[in-house]
Amino acid sequence: MPTDSVREDIRNFLTSRRARITPRQAGLPDFGGRRQVSGLRRSEVAQLAAISVEHYTRLERGNVGGVSEEILDSLSAALQLDDVERAHLNALVRAANTPHRAADRDGGAVHVRDSIQQVLDAMTGAAAFVRNAHLDVLVTNQLARALYREALDTEDRPPNLARFVLLDPRARRFYRDWNGIAHDAVGSLRTEAARTPGNTDLADLIDELITRSDEFTARWDAHDVEYYRSGQQRFRHPDVGDLDLDYDALEIPADPGLTIVTYTLAAASPHTSAFARLQNTARLDENSG
Known part of the structure; x- marks a missing residue:
């Protein structure tokens, strides 16, 4: 930059x-x-x-x-x-104050260690995936593949959550609080753009989203910043219906730029049966694969 x-x-x-x-x-x-x-x-x-x-x-x-x-x-x-x-x-x-800084790509890391995948697979009661700071989804566990199947259903490799939220019309149905997740996605990218100003891969993603989405452009121009840390996300899953899930974003200290995101059933949730159906769907998909 x-x-x-x-x-x-x-x-x-x-x-x-x-x-x-x-x-x-x-x-x-x-x-x-x-x-x-x-x-x-x-x-x-x-x-x-x-x-x-x-x-x-x-x-x-x-x-x-x-x-x-x-x-x-x-x-x-x-x-x-x-x-x-x-x-x-x-x-x-x-x-x-560092105008000649070399290109910084750590936020766009794409390699995930095998041991991290094993950690995800051990989380049988949580949907979990690893993303980088560009919001690329790099690896998932069984339940996350079932939860995010529409977002993962793309020719982009790796799939990118910002593209899904801002460019895919299915996202407005999938996220019951679409405005909230759009705010978080754009704010996260703006935060990362300031942190790694020499990151040409991120600049290319932002230019693409500006070109393809007036919604992204308006939110980008607001200069709001955000960290996706913890809270509750409200989904409308195409197979099982409404789900209120607690999320936590856990940075991996040994792998700068990588974050494990987990979704678990919210306490006293009215959607226990829907979550059970999602778990069953995940098992069936795994067995059929």
Whole structure:
């Protein structure tokens, strides 16, 4: 990612973050009257961060050379950034200050050790797969193949969840909270793009999605960032019906860029019978294969 692009990302990110905060939310006096900007003014952000307006203006323009951690912390607090957004801003600043960085492809790792596959296969009560930071699904266990059969039903190798969510019409039926998963997918890719700015494979994927999906483009331009860590995903499976499953994303320390994602039946779920049918489908598919 060229330095100019990183600076533009910094500008857009900071502008979008201050646009979402009102003076009242920031604890500033609101004197009424018509405001010419959405959210906070630059001067108000500077006041909250205890820096000069000129200093903040330079930062918002992407001129972040030599900026201290203390200033970034103050700015993050002023803009009410969450942990993911703080990490994203720090990654953008690092990228802007390392313009000649070599191509970084660790997020697009595709090799999965045999022992990891054995771990997945041992998870008989959970659907589990390994993905990289590009959202490529690399290996799965039996139950995950049954759960995600539509997403895996593609000529792309490896299958990619961002392509499925944003480009495949089946995804809008499969995910009962499609807006949520679309937000998470786009936010995850933007987070990774800042973390590995020299990653040409990721840049190619993003360019493809921008070209093919207006929905992706609108969400990408919002500059929201996200980590897919844990929560509940609500599915409408084509074979067994509705499923509410708890998910956990577990990074593999020995394999940077790779994450095990598991789905288990939510506690007190009304979909116990549907999950049992999914397990039975998985066993039948395995036996027929």
